[in-house]
Amino acid sequence: MREMTFTEAAREGLAEEMARDPMIFVVGEGIGARGGNFNTTVGLYDLYGEWRLRDTPISENGFTGICTGAAMLGARPVVDFMFLDFELDALGGIINQMTRLRWMSNGQVKVPIVLRGGVGIASTGPHHSSNLFSLFMHLPGLRVVLPVFPADAKGLLKTSIRSDDPVIFLEHKKLMNLKGEVPEGEHLLPFGQASVVRPGKDLTIVAISFMVIETLKAANLLEKDGVSAEVIDPRTLAPLDIATILESVTKTHRLLIVDEDFSPSGAGAEIAAQLMEQGFYELDAPVRRLNGTFVPGPLSPPLEAAVVPNAQTIAKAAHDLLVE
Amino acid sequence: MSFEITLPRLGWDMVEGALASWLRQDGEFVRTGELLFSVEGDKAIQEIEALDSGYLRILPNGPQPGDKVPVGTLLGYLVPQEQLASFRFPGSDLPDSPKQATEAMKVVEPALVTSQEQAGAPSGDGRKRRIYISPYARRLAESLGVNWQMIEGSGRAGRIMAKDVEAIATLGELEAPIAAPISIWQPPPVQPVMPAPALQPATTAARAAMSPIRRKIAEHMAKSAHTTAPVTLTSEVDATELVSLRKTLKDDAASNGQAVPSYNDLLAKLSAQALLEHPLVNARIEGDEVVQLATVNIAIAVDTDRGLIVPVLRDVQTKTLRQLAQESAALIEKTRNGTVSYEELQGATFTITNLGMFEIDAFTPIIDLPQCAIVGAGRIVPKQVVVDVGTGRVEIRQMMVLSLTFDHRLIDGAQAARFLQRVKKFVENPYLWLVG
Numbered sequence: 001m002r003e004m005t006f007t008e009a010a011r012e013g014l015a016e017e018m019a020r021d022p023m024i025f026v027v028g029e030g031i032g033a034r035g036g037n038f039n040t041t042v043g044l045y046d047l048y049g050e051w052r053l054r055d056t057p058i059s060e061n062g063f064t065g066i067c068t069g070a071a072m073l074g075a076r077p078v079v080d081f082m083f084l085d086f087e088l089d090a091l092g093g094i095i096n097q098m099t100r101l102r103w104m105s106n107g108q109v110k111v112p113i114v115l116r117g118g119v120g121i122a123s124t125g126p127h128h129s130s131n132l133f134s135l136f137m138h139l140p141g142l143r144v145v146l147p148v149f150p151a152d153a154k155g156l157l158k159t160s161i162r163s164d165d166p167v168i169f170l171e172h173k174k175l176m177n178l179k180g181e182v183p184e185g186e187h188l189l190p191f192g193q194a195s196v197v198r199p200g201k202d203l204t205i206v207a208i209s210f211m212v213i214e215t216l217k218a219a220n221l222l223e224k225d226g227v228s229a230e231v232i233d234p235r236t237l238a239p240l241d242i243a244t245i246l247e248s249v250t251k252t253h254r255l256l257i258v259d260e261d262f263s264p265s266g267a268g269a270e271i272a273a274q275l276m277e278q279g280f281y282e283l284d285a286p287v288r289r290l291n292g293t294f295v296p297g298p299l300s301p302p303l304e305a306a307v308v309p310n311a312q313t314i315a316k317a318a319h320d321l322l323v324e
Numbered sequence: 325m326s327f328e329i330t331l332p333r334l335g336w337d338m339v340e341g342a343l344a345s346w347l348r349q350d351g352e353f354v355r356t357g358e359l360l361f362s363v364e365g366d367k368a369i370q371e372i373e374a375l376d377s378g379y380l381r382i383l384p385n386g387p388q389p390g391d392k393v394p395v396g397t398l399l400g401y402l403v404p405q406e407q408l409a410s411f412r413f414p415g416s417d418l419p420d421s422p423k424q425a426t427e428a429m430k431v432v433e434p435a436l437v438t439s440q441e442q443a444g445a446p447s448g449d450g451r452k453r454r455i456y457i458s459p460y461a462r463r464l465a466e467s468l469g470v471n472w473q474m475i476e477g478s479g480r481a482g483r484i485m486a487k488d489v490e491a492i493a494t495l496g497e498l499e500a501p502i503a504a505p506i507s508i509w510q511p512p513p514v515q516p517v518m519p520a521p522a523l524q525p526a527t528t529a530a531r532a533a534m535s536p537i538r539r540k541i542a543e544h545m546a547k548s549a550h551t552t553a554p555v556t557l558t559s560e561v562d563a564t565e566l567v568s569l570r571k572t573l574k575d576d577a578a579s580n581g582q583a584v585p586s587y588n589d590l591l592a593k594l595s596a597q598a599l600l601e602h603p604l605v606n607a608r609i610e611g612d613e614v615v616q617l618a619t620v621n622i623a624i625a626v627d628t629d630r631g632l633i634v635p636v637l638r639d640v641q642t643k644t645l646r647q648l649a650q651e652s653a654a655l656i657e658k659t660r661n662g663t664v665s666y667e668e669l670q671g672a673t674f675t676i677t678n679l680g681m682f683e684i685d686a687f688t689p690i691i692d693l694p695q696c697a698i699v700g701a702g703r704i705v706p707k708q709v710v711v712d713v714g715t716g717r718v719e720i721r722q723m724m725v726l727s728l729t730f731d732h733r734l735i736d737g738a739q740a741a742r743f744l745q746r747v748k749k750f751v752e753n754p755y756l757w758l759v760g
Contacts, residue, residue: 253460253486284460284486285479324480 001181007039009150009182010171013157014078015044016185018052021076024161025052027063028080037082038118038176064090064115068098071113076161084117084170085130098166099141110164114157119146120210120260121297121308122173129297131261133208136168137238137270143167143191144238148212150180152235155189162188172210192239196248200230203254203318206245207231208267211258211309218314229318237267242274246282249275253284256321258314263291285324290317326411327376327402331387333395334365341365342392343399350382354402361399364390378402383413457484468493473666474536492536537631548693553732556688557741561748563704563724566590569754573645583649588624591676591701593648594750596620596640597757599674602743604735606673608694614734623672623692624652626659634692635659636672680704686725696734699747700727724751 004012018024025048026041032055035042045053056063060081067077081087087094094115101109121129136144145160145167147153153171160167197212198219207215212233219229230248234241249255255275257268268289275287293307309317331341344362348354360374382400387393403411457465457472461484465472470492477484534542548554566587574584585593599606599620607616620641623634635655637648658664675692680703689700702725709721726747730740750757 253458281459281463284458324483 001183003179004150004182005176006147006150006153006171006178006180007176009154009180010147010157011040011042011044012182013154013187014041014161015047017158017161018044018048021161022052023074024076024078025054025070026078026080027054027056027067029056029058029082029086031055031080036080038171038173040080040116060086060089061093065093065097067113068093068101068111071098071111071166072101072109076112076114078114078116078161081115081117083124083128083130084119084132085128087115087117088130094166095139099139102141102165111166112162112164113166114160114163114169115166116157116169116171118173118176119170120172120174121292121304123301123304124173124297125299126296131170131209131259131292133170133237133259133261133267134265134270137240137267141165142238143236144170145191145236146170146172146209147235148172148175148178148197148209148233150178151182151187152189152195152233154182155187156191156235158186159188159191163191170209174210175213178213189235191236192241193236194232194234194241194244196230196244197233198229198231200228201252202228203256203321204230204232204245204248204252205256205258205314205318206234206268206271207314208234208237208257208259208261211260211314214309214311215258215314217311218318221311221315222318225315225319227318227322234271237270240271240274242271242278245271245275246279249279250282253282254321254324255283255287256290256314256318257287258290258309258317260292260308262294263289264294266291285321288317288321288324290314326381326404326407327378328398329360329374329380329400329402331363331393331395331397331399332372334363334368334370338365338395340392340394343387343389344369345389346380346382347371348380350380350400352380353405354378354380374402376402378404379408381411381413455484456481458486461486461489465489471536474540476539491533494533535630537633541631544693545690548690552691552693554688554691554729555732555737555740556727556729557737557744558686558725558727559744559748560723560725561751562709562721563751564722565754566751567704567722582646583653585645585649586652587680587701587704588676588678589645589648589652590754591678591699591751592622592624592637592640592652593643593645594754594757595622595674595676595699595747598743598746598750600641601746602739604739605697605730605743607696607734608673609731609734610694617673619673621671621673623675623695624656625675625677626656628660628662630662633659633664633669634672634675635664635668636670638671674698676701680724686727689727689729691729691731697728697730697740697743699744700729702727726751 028036030037031041032045032050032053035045041053064079067079070077098111098113101111119131133144133146136142143160143163143165145156147156157169160169198216200219205215205219212231215231219231222229230252232245232248257271259266259268261267263269268291272287272289290309290313292309295307298304298307331343334341342364344364346361347359354360354374354377356374356377358374359371360380362369362371379402380400381403383398386399387397455473456477462472464486468489470489472484472489475484475488475492476482477488479485570585570587570590603616606620607614619639621636621638622640623636625632625634635658637652637655640648655664655668658668672692672695674695675698677689677698678701679687680701683703685702687700689698691698704722704724706720707723708718709723711717711719711721726744728740728744
């Protein structure tokens with residue numbers, strides 16, 4: 001199978017969908033002729049022009065609201081925020097209108113819309129490093145999608161575009177150049193299916209977004225110490241596939257959750273709570289979380305390195321959990 | 325199902341209101357939308373429609389018209405026709421299902437209490453020690469039939485983990501690893517003076533993990549051996565009178581079908597009297613203090629298939645021999661068949677161990693911490709004894725050796741000897757302790 005980067009794979013998914021359905025269009029800053037700050041739309045402007053690749057001024061609230069209206073009328077907009085942080089300016093309309101219209105209209109109005117943006121700490125400072133996963137998990141009607149591998153980026157973006165509900169599609173900036181095999185043509189991944197990216201038997205590590213990559217490295221370190229870690233990538237946080245996590249914990253009886261995003265009320269808190277509710281009697285030790293430090297992403301590289309979990313700190317947390 | 329009728333909220337800020345009146349009679353059939361009752365809110369009286377259809381059953385002990393009650397208070401039920409016959413107000417003591425439900429709950433409750441109780445085994449000072457065990461390990465232990473209270477956990481702060489349970493469960497399998505090292509006091513390593521001769525290693529016949537109870541015994545005995553200052557005194561006593569006393573009691577008990585006091589029961593009773601007279605022996609060390617105990621609880625060493633178990637006869641000083649005989653027979657039976665409770669093994673102040681049935685004369689028992697002393701009874705055997713030195717008269721008497729091990733940390737040799745002498749006197753003259 002061919003290898004391509006995460007961004008190339010997502011772009012191929014977008015291109016395939018745009019070719020299939022003329023109601024799909026993209027809006028965002030610099031996504032037209034420039035091809036997107038993160039190359040999310042490179043080449044598409046030449047194919048579809050500004051009618052379907054619409055550059056916008058810096059007015060997130062305005063163009064997001066327009067897209068909500070367009071989606072209500074049958075279009076399938078993709079709003080490319082570049083950085084997730086920029087989406088915050090449009091949050092009022094997203095929460096109050098976009099995610100609620102389907103409920104408020106008793107299902108008569110659908111808002112099929114994809115919000116995408118880069119997340120994560122990647123030498124990007126406090127204004128461009130947000131993750132905010134649990135903020136979006138907390139909105140009924142919104143799907144929260146975080147692919148890690150290129151094939152998943154393609155498969156999940158295609159599913160996101162076809163979703164009749166709004167989807168937030170979060171791309172970690174450190175994953176964008178990650179290479180991997182990607183299936184050609186129709187490749188659709190359903191929401192709510194976690195992926196066991198590495199089987200193991202001593203403990204389960206659920207890792208979110210880029211932390212999957214660091215956790216796989218940690219699992220190699222652990223293997224040298226005779227510890228077999230099972231690594232799970234949830235792929236979507238809403239819906240959350242707790243069944244796969246529970247099945248794994250039923251085997252390993254220990255759970256570590258690694259998330260670059262903050263611990264308080266975070267995705268890990270939700271996973272831990274659900275696991276406790278459904279799998280309490282499978283637990284041989286308290287569920288443990290390893291999170292990014294509860295501070296805005298620092299600009300200084302040494303500080304940045306200190307606040308984000310890495311393979312060594314993950315392996316250490318796993319060892320601690322095993323002797324708990 | 326029956327539909328609940330509750331006091332509705334008439335305005336968004338209404339928190340309580342009063343039932344003004346029922347507009348329908350108890351037992352009447354009411355259709356959805358018909359007016360059912362009226363409510364007196366803060367500002368007005370409002371008539372309320374039925375939201376469902378059914379026979380109106382007004383809660384007998386519910387709010388009366390005019391009573392102010394919180395919004396949501398249950399007023400009654402609308403019961404569908406097909407359920408009218410079986411309908412009962414919750415909590416009513418009418419026969420049928422509600423009562424059975426209550427009974428079922430009564431059965432469940434003690435089981436829960438028991439499991440809570442089991443979570444805390446008494447520690448050395450008699451206080452409950454909390455045992456920590458993971459939910460999974462506990463479920464695993466229950467499914468494998470492992471008594472997790474006997475396990476020493478290898479997790480943080482001694483928490484029991486699944487692997488500890490699994491290790492215990494592999495009992496009996498050869499080469500099974502021991503879950504956690506036994507906390508036996510180890511002497512410092514001694515350098516061998518001469519190199520050890522190269523011997524053929526002994527062939528192993530069998531190797532098995534220690535059973536939980538064996539581990540417990542091992543720990544306990546080793547702790548006693550290494551922390552007490554044990555001294556054993558032996559004294560040969562003339563048990564002829566005791567033997568004849570027992571025979572009398574036996575004949576009497578047999579005639580009215582009651583439990584026959586064993587020699588252990590007799591020894592327990594007379595030791596209790598001696599202990600009351602020598603309270604220093606009925607004592608234990610707690611920290612830096614010596615605590616004398618007001619009651620005499622005597623443990624009886626029982627040999628079982630699983631190992632040595634020592635159930636406790638309580639308040640021996642206040643019990644009659646007949647009570648003791650019944651209690652000890654029941655206790656020993658429970659101990660042998662494994663149904664003895666944790667509590668029944670706790671709280672002894674003195675121990676009696678008897679090896680007479682194995683034709684043992686004297687031995688050196690090990691003190692069962694935190695007690696001060698233990699007495700070992702040897703066999704009762706007829707011997708020629710000089711009963712009158714002046715005339716040189718020799719008689720055949722029933723003789724027995726008592727072996728008293730005491731903890732020299734608590735008492736001195738003379739105190740222990742006086743106590744043993746008193747026991748000897750009681751054995752030889754049972755009337756003395758029968759009068760108390």
